[in-house]
Amino acid sequence: MTDLYDACLKCSLCELHCPVFRAAPAFPGPKNGGPGLERLRAAGRPVDETGLDLCLGCRTCEVVCPAGLSPAALIHRPKIEKVRRSGLPPREWLLTHTNLMGEVAVRMPRLTNGTLSFTPVRIGMEKALRIARRRPMPRYASGTFRDWFARRPRPWHDRPAPNGKVVYFHGCSTNYMLPEIGRHTVAVLEHNGFEVLLPPQKCCGLPLMGNGELDEARGWARYNVAQLKPFAQQGIPIVFTSTSCSLTVKREYEHLLGIEGAGEVAPLCYDLFEFLGQLHDEGRLRTDFRARGEEVLPYHQPCHQRVQGIGTPAVRLLKLVPGLHAWNMDAGCCGASGTHGFKREKYDLSMLVGEPLRQAVLESGAHRVISDCEACRWQIEHLTGRQAVHPVTVLCEAYGLL
């Protein structure tokens, strides 16, 4: 797909829709920075790559391109080349190894969280590592989701679950920072008669890929594919609660990293709500929701979900709950884009990009917002001061499982 740069008609729709282009004049934009530079490279001309690094990787350009190009993938190439030559800088290494940090942090969450929210420490981090001090750090949990899962009694240990098995790919944030999302997911799936399987898994690798490090990401991806493939071959669905992880495993493992076997895994990968929606269509989803008050529940669709072609399954499902009025605000990218929002030089841009979303949330009058992506939720909370929750938490409440 990305090699067809010559298919670009220069219609400029990508520039018009790019959340970074409109906010940052220093960014050459998806048209000139993507297929434009690729044309020059192909002709062996010198290429000015200044400002390309401002791309958030939201893939809006890919959604709107009438020629079916992915300007974002083309923009990303020089970064990959640079990291291949000289490796990840220290800050990028730190931000992309959440799994390694997490293993240590969850053993001493108070110390970690205290340290990471201590202003002098953040000033130091900003000076030494260029990590934005105004960006709140996600808080580590006391104990991982996997530890909780391993210790709990298994409901279907002596007989098969009525609806069969589901593999859960939880991702790093659920494991180390938001284990409640994992617990809620397990509760919802078990409530619907599924046995939840938790094969060993590493970080999906998206933060690494986003920062240009593909070789290490390939190692993690091969590991994950090896773990997931046996289940895919048995036709066991694999569900995700993090949209960036699901996009990575569904598409980038095969398309960007070229991992063997990834193509067999992808068709079994579901966003959790995509999976629950399919269950509902088949008449297999329980709808024994508890009576509750009225609530308007604006939904923010993560960019990495929009590009997946699955619509807004969380909205569709939560509309089944009496009293809940969910809708997709469609107010654009939140601006955080994973590790980008933590970088000092990108902090202001991330807030500027998120401005339309901030206004939409405040105008909705809702006291909380739902979104499937943890980075979006952190950004929404930072932008608006409103609570942002994963839709599975709301579903769990509706079932009375909390």
Next chain:
Amino acid sequence: MKTQSYDVIVIGAGLAGLMAALAAREQGAEVAVLAEGGGAFELSSGCIDLFGATESPWTAMTGLRKHPYTLLGAAAVREAVSAFVAASGRMGLPYSEPADGRNQVTVTAVGNLRTTYLPAPGAAVIRPDPAADPGRRPVAVIGLQGMKEFHPGVVAEGLKRALPGTPVTARWVPLPAGTPDDLQPVQLARLLEEPVFRAKLLQALPSVPAGTTVLMPAVLGLDGAEAVRADVSAALGAPVGEVPLLSPSLPGLRLATRLYRYVQRRGVELCMGVQAAGAAAEGGRITTVTGQTVGGPVTYRAGAVIVATGGLLGRGLEVRDRTLCETVFDLPVEQPGGPWADADLLSVRGHAFVRAGVRTDDWLRPEGRANLYICGKLLAGYDPYAEGCGGGVAIASGWRAGGLAGGAVR
């Protein structure tokens, strides 16, 4: 196999597809829009043309033959236009229908006059008829210095020819100091939504005599355009009207943004990034549509399917072996009768290939298809460019297709 079920599936997220989705939703149907990408909103001026460069589109469309408007009938077209206007008000981007049912006159970026039925909100509308404007209201064209898309002198010269006797002046206003060079319209529009930048620009604006018609380039804000326009008008002392620029256009973007939000607020599910790739049928009825997504193929079950994939530009049609083919269902396509194109590129008669498309019955269904409806540019028998009816046909056929499909599945 991944599956999803809806009452009505709309393929294509342009103006026709979204109007179809709204109409089907109004009937109480569960509706999903599957689309590879967005529509052509941003390639248009944001104005909705109904018919012709004539005074009354309603009169002009009565003499048509084998045109989508004749299939639909004037009453259905009127109903659909009213539905669009009402929806535009609810989405916070109010288009207004002319009370006398006549086309209105807007200005292009080279100062030509251009008729349209529903000007984009905020677009400059002028009255070229001296009888309607006895006072000869003066026109002031204001350009923003550094913008290469809009030259006030060019617009003024064009207007002087088009409106003989009307005093037209042109002037440049400098952008605030420190504004980056060579900004694109979308960048300038976003900057104008920043209070500090806007305040600086407002200070630079001249005040004009009351009663002046002021024209400025269509960069006055993105989603917050109404507030930007109000501030600019207040600073000028006269209401400002925008002149649409070359595509991609901000008035088109504003409509797309609001319409996408609105259909979702009404409960339509928007599935971007889906390439509709085929269908299964039983006894003349489509039962499922297959779509390609990044997570593999998905089978969509639906009671009715609306095809709003567009013509050649939207890739609802493609050329295979010198034949125009419909891309999703391989529906029969009415081919151009003679030469595909006129020798004159900008021929006022248009080009024959533009009129190619799928023929339908009065219910917008291709022959032998009980629950498949066609709307928008995929329909045969019209030329939106030569006839000036693209927006009108999209709205009218979309609204009708959605109403029929939504009604049929209830």
